[in-house]
Amino acid sequence: MTPVNSDHLTTLSSVLGFEHHIGLQFLAGTGLIKLHNEKTQSYSVVQAEWEKFILEEDLGDIMESVNRTTVNTDVGKRKAYFINYGNKARLKHIPKDQLTSKQLHIIDRQLKFHRQVSKAIVAMRVSNNQALGGRKNSVCSASEAEECEDEEELEDTTFDPDSVLISDADAPNLASLLGESRKRVTKSFLNNLLLEMFKVMGIKSNAVEFDYKNGTKGCAILVPKVKNYLSFDKQARRLQWMKSLLNHIAGPDSMEDAAQWITTYLGKHYEASFTLASEDLGFPLVERMDEVSAEAMWSAANVNVVQQRIIRKHLKFCFGNRIFLPSKVFKDDRTHYNVETYYGFYKFYRNGDKMQKPEKCPFWTRDSSEVVCKELTKLLDYSSNEVSTKLSSICSTSCTIIAGADQGQGAWRSWIKISTESGERIREQMATDSNYDPKTSYLISQVAHITCKKDNYEILSNTVAERLSSGYEKLQTSALVFIKPPSEQSKIEGVFISKHASNVQLEHNLSGSDKCHLTYYVTGREENAFTFKNVSEETFEQNSKIVCIIPSFQLFVTGDLAFYADVLGMPNSSSYWCPWCLSSRPEWQMLPSEQNSTERTAEFQKEMYEKILQDTAKRLNPVDKKGVSCQMQYKSLTLTNFVPPLLHLEMGMVNLVWDEFESWIDNEVEMIPAHEQEARRKVSEASQLLEVAIAGKKEADQTINIEIRQKKAEIKVLKGEVRKVRDPGTIQHLHATISLLESSVTEQTNALNEIKGNVKKCQEQVAIWKKKLSDYKIERGKPEASIVAEIEMLLDQYRISRGSYHGGDFNGVCCRKLVGNAQQITFEIRRILMAKKNEKCDENSIEKKMGDLEQLLGLLDSAYAYLNILYPNEDEKQNAKKAVSALMAFWRSMSLNMTLKAHVIECHACPFNDKWGTGDKEESFVEQGHQVGARDNSRYARLTNFVKKSESTLNARQQSSHPLVLEQQQKIEKATKKRSNESHAKNREMKTEAKRVKRETYVKKIQQIHKIQ
């Protein structure tokens, strides 16, 4: 009837599309409301008619019956009629808002109303023109009649601001009580009157109840003014005014409801106060999560952007608020710390055969010196003091960079590991802080990627080698200066200068400009060489400062031995030639003292390659070439930069030991006939082939299949075009394109079918050989599992299993576990062998073999454990030497194969360890890189475009390796780690000590037997 807060949208007439007063007249015409007071033009609702209307029009499911509700308006509480659609609890009763799409058929009714009203208005205009001329605001509902004031009277009166006018209409009782003096009543008089009335009416309490003229209850509550919460609480208890308030709002039985309404209202409008109050009361609220914490969580759980959105949506639904703050830091940083990425594409023809379909090898690479610079400036920009002291420790020595590369999971990836802390400092921390994690002492970043099935010299040299090489060269010859501009927000810049620079400083006013230049002196390295001053071209803002200088970089390369061979320009030689020295396989078999231990140098490699180029007559002997056949790839790196790859070496040796042991079981313990061994070998071969075939099919489904579909769609489009085009030349061209596409589709479909057929064939092969094997076993009278199978089950209990990635070998982690638990495992195996051995097999030979195996595994454990010590001291270096010589002496006495890996451990690992330390340079970070790569693949599996996929990956990685994110992750790890108490730490200490003692015993035993010093 009456607009709430003068908002016409809140009236029924508005939703019907009427001018308010015409709408009222119309509704009166329908009988739903009636004119209540002729004079004031006020209407009242005829409730019974509405009920009837809802019933007749079958609106029960969307409308409630009419109700009267008190609403807060600009002029105080008022009662209004409400015709509710949908949600009754909505505060603003704007009918249109309450309509949902389901309820839109109400609009039809509106149109019907419109037609009727047009007729009604015409009729009314004719019959009663004057009735329409009434004032707009004169229409009120009956219940609010008392609020319709006579405005004219007010306008005429003028009075003293301190006095109050008591009008007969407003306050007839007061007026008659005061008589003539009513025109000069002061506010203070009324004030006193009010207080007196409260005193008279409010017995004991300070709330006074009264009745409005229309019968509704009113309540006046005296609200005390307070200074702080303490007095608020005191007054509320004493005066009980809050209780009165709640009681009045909802009645004595629903005070809880009223309290809830008020709390909700306050929580909504005074969010901060509400949160603080809840915390005070000990009800934790979900706080909004800042972007760094959120990113730390997303990256730790490997959640991609789409998944993030879904989770955010659910959390928002659950907790009401958006609980994450929007991220901006990362967007800005992405551009600032971005390193340019070069993309390329190489077609690799296997064996140079151009008739064959080439393997497509897309690749990307980055300048590693740029990566180092950006990563370190990022670290400095966001570093706390702790990080700065860390970095300053490398400023006094040098920064170690390890470049590692490896093939795995369908791609070749090259990573660099940048140390951010000096070795000395790390040792110190490890000794003093038991919670110290050496993982915090370096950064890892990928610098190159090639998608290929197997890396080789040709692919490497045609894709990333040159760029990588120049990046490495820059690092090897440079120092890095960090410069901070004066303003707080601006970021640090890194500048590479010659590593022979001295007296590095920022100078002002060199060229008359107000900028700074970086200047330094460089002295030639020969005697009596000139010293000259260099001025950098780049300029820096005035008052910029040099934060720190990394004086030099120590660069090392790690990877498997085949990779070293490739890099050195001697591909496919790794089973015969050593990358570190000029000895070959036959020489490795001799004792170290009898070998040709001439170092292989970069000069030798270069000279030999020159000789080969000139050797057109092919007179050079393979023995003279010493494995060299191509150019070196990383020109600046010499052999001293190559780290003996501990992980690969250990894996190779442990697997060799284990293979030998298994074949000994087959031949000596189980005495398996040759044909059964053959069948067993065939089963494992066929299983491996099957795995390869299945992987191939999976890949084909993702690539060829998609291509076929795309081409088919293209054909369809072209065919449609043929029908439209008239020009014969164009038609011919289109037909040619179509038939080309069609033939390529047929070709690809055939290829796909072949791949599928291959899988089937492999499956058949596996089945055939499995059947044969079980037949042979039954023939021999041993249908149950073989000893080897049982041993594998035993190893499973130690979580040691042969992975499919390494061609059925144990991976690095499994090798560690195997050698670490040598004693228990050999004990258990001994039991299995004794129980299941062939009758002809001698128990003593089993005893001896198991003893040897334990000794061998134990020695492998000690040698690699000593070599893996981070930044070893002299004692530890000596221990490593002793362990290695004991291992190799025993290795030789067991007549195990002297492979290149065994040779490298015997001759090259310890000299390297003495000089640089191998522990921090082992290649497991490259292995972890493959896992990161696999994770990224699963994150961005849907992206088929190589460049887009790489960019998304690199962006996501940059974000998750942000210093703030890493810091947060470390914090969380520390906080959750706290549970491990002292007894845990003691336990760990004891275990470490036990291991150390065991290792020493293994080594000492062999030292005594072989009399090694």
Ligand SMILES: [Zn+2]
């Ligand atoms: Zn060698």
